[in-house]
Amino acid sequence: MSLSSHLQELKRKHESLEHAVEEAHRAPGVDGLQIAELKKQKLRLKEEISRIETQPAH
Known part of the structure; x- marks a missing residue:
């Protein structure tokens, strides 16, 4: 799974x-x-999305 598709999946789950x-x-x-619990899950996803988006591209 590419990073962009992983990011899209995380965003879809966050929206859900x-x-x-x-x-x-x-x-x-x-x-x-x-x-x-739902809010905690949502926050974890948001943190992961943010981490991925702020990673320097290689």
Whole structure:
């Protein structure tokens, strides 16, 4: 997998988690811990995306 395709996949997953968090906020009875876990996953992806984007090209 090339770096750019890996980056695109990470961005797709990040966007998917963004939608999941929004849905969870709107859904009645969703546990706050579930939302927190989704947000942690989203943050990890964002950090990885940022790390990849700021790496110097070889």
